[in-house]
Amino acid sequence: MELDLGEIRKNIDAIDDQLLELFKQRMGLTRKVAEYKAAHNMVVFQSEREKAIIRSVRDRSPEELKSSAEFLFTNIMDISKCGQNNAITPAVSIPHGTQIKHTPDVAVQGIEGAYGHAAAQKLFPDGRMNFRASFAEVFEAVENGSADYGVIPVENSTAGEVSVNMELLEKHHVFVNRTVTVPCTHVLAAKHGVKEQDIRILFGHEQAIRQCSEYASSRPELTIIPYANNAMAAQMVAENRSSELGCICSRECAEMHGLDIVNPAIAADPNNATRFFCISKETEVYDGADTIAVSVSLPHISGSLYRMLTKFAVNELDLTKIQSKPLPLEFRTEEDEFMFYLEFSGNVGQPVVLRLLNNFQTEYSYFRFHGNFLAVN
Amino acid sequence: MELDLGEIRKNIDAIDDQLLELFKQRMGLTRKVAEYKAAHNMVVFQSEREKAIIRSVRDRSPEELKSSAEFLFTNIMDISKCGQNNAITPAVSIPHGTQIKHTPDVAVQGIEGAYGHAAAQKLFPDGRMNFRASFAEVFEAVENGSADYGVIPVENSTAGEVSVNMELLEKHHVFVNRTVTVPCTHVLAAKHGVKEQDIRILFGHEQAIRQCSEYASSRPELTIIPYANNAMAAQMVAENRSSELGCICSRECAEMHGLDIVNPAIAADPNNATRFFCISKETEVYDGADTIAVSVSLPHISGSLYRMLTKFAVNELDLTKIQSKPLPLEFRTEEDEFMFYLEFSGNVGQPVVLRLLNNFQTEYSYFRFHGNFLAVN
Structure with missing residues (x-):
């Protein structure tokens, strides 16, 4: 006799009750494993045992369920590891609550009236602007201390990522502490009377x-x-x-150079805006900082990406940006060719965030903490 | 008395046996649900029942396990849905096995000797080259039929993504059928004798x-x-x-314009290369095509990204590229602001791939199939 939908669902619910019960027991036991390992100075991750479990799960599953079952158990083990990490990993502390320097020297690419200038003025109303010919020079100025801060465009709502600056961020020892988004209202300008x-x-x-x-x-x-x-x-x-x-x-730029605005609406998107990073030589984390940026390399994209994201999901940290990229040349190996640039919601004052960062640092061969920042309006 | 590691693990193994058994039973039951729904013309996804299960799981878990348990069950349900989809979704067929047109008209941005020209020659040794002033004009030429194919740079190993072309790909009704990677060996060139x-x-x-x-x-x-x-x-x-x-x-470009190469090694990366897409107005899938590109929008990034990736993981399809981006203006809504550009291994001849594409089309408000392509050497 065929079951109806209600009956099938009742059976599923009964199975779910048992699954949940077993899951709780398993989490209790893996916590014991973590405590045992901590007491005996053993590392959390032991890939041989993990591989053996997966092999056995595949062996005992029918053909059409092999990959689903492998996937489920990989997941269960990843969730367990997050729990083990939380139980035993000490949270590294990152200084926060910094004050913005008074009348700082601010390095900006371009000349007066550039959008970068507008962004820098929004971030530092009392800053001494310091114009540089290229973005690389802005990074260098911050790194060698000749400027306190640098202001760098990273993303435009219409034109996309400013790749050069995302690469420079990987190469230089600087940190992002604030972001600001500047509307780019392009006008057509010409000499007076034209x-x-x-x-x-x-x-x-x-x-x-x-x-x-x-x-x-x-x-x-x-x-x-x-x-x-x-x-x-x-x-x-x-x-x-x-x-x-x-x-x-921009309108401001036209005015600054004494040009007439001959057509005020030539851009396709009236909401066109560019996001800038404010960079400093040391980590600076201000009150209200709510976004963290990191880069990590992963050897095999599909499985390892998924498993990395498990860490965010289990810890309820929201990813807000993800970009796969080739790893910078100097870090490329035969195994590691790709990296991911990630932004997620969080503050380094949260233990869960510090443990995640710590775990990333231990687990991935390439790891960069780019900063914990807040958006300035 | 404290248990040793071996004993704890024996207990974990026993739990895993039961978990696997219950999982198999659950998959059998959800298959019955799928068959029932198919027989009664019901949709696979029913979010109310899913939400109720998650709520109940959270309620029955201790505080420190609430998010892990929610995450595990979300996962189990997503795996089930992949199974249900595979059982009942008809595979849409996409034509493949196309022949490359003889002496086609090929639109390329720039002038003779540009890297785009080199890429087009590699793709179409007998093509009639058709130079255009801008990338947008290349897309337009393919779309309005004045060229059979277009060749477009999309990514450079040093400089990153060519964002303008990735945007144009979203805007135009064209498909990617082949890719080619051209080494960019920059030289310093000048007039003879300089x-x-x-x-x-x-x-x-x-x-x-x-x-x-x-x-x-x-x-x-x-x-x-x-x-x-x-x-x-x-x-x-x-x-x-x-x-x-x-x-x-490039060396070729210098030679073509009768310039001397005054320094043959001025680029930081000797392996510097640019990847080009070959685009056509209709879907063309050639023998050996092994990569698929799509774009989808997701309303809430963190959870929904993870759940989308579940579909790849369960189906054992490898993601090779992922980029989060703002959704093109004309598709942006209050809920949907972001999209993901994805590339993954697969061929539209595989039922699993067609079902995934079909599922994406049904589930996400913004979905673009960009093509199934192969890399030409």
């Missing part, structure tokens, strides 16, 4: 040009020339006699 | 400049000017009379 239809050559940073690509394709007669940055393009247009030149820049 | 130390102004694409940043910082007297692309910079240097100009480009 009309929109007179403009024949348009300058702007590559990303800005991309964000205004719809406007550009509506005016096929325009020659478009990528420039190192918008503020430099504005300066050049302001200093040039030709009335055929225009540039893409 | 010596390295004579060069005062160096041109190159922003990414190329970045890849040669160590060389640049060793020669602080150089003025470096970002150019729209390397091949255009080479053309400009070749046509200019000044002997103070140099450019960063």
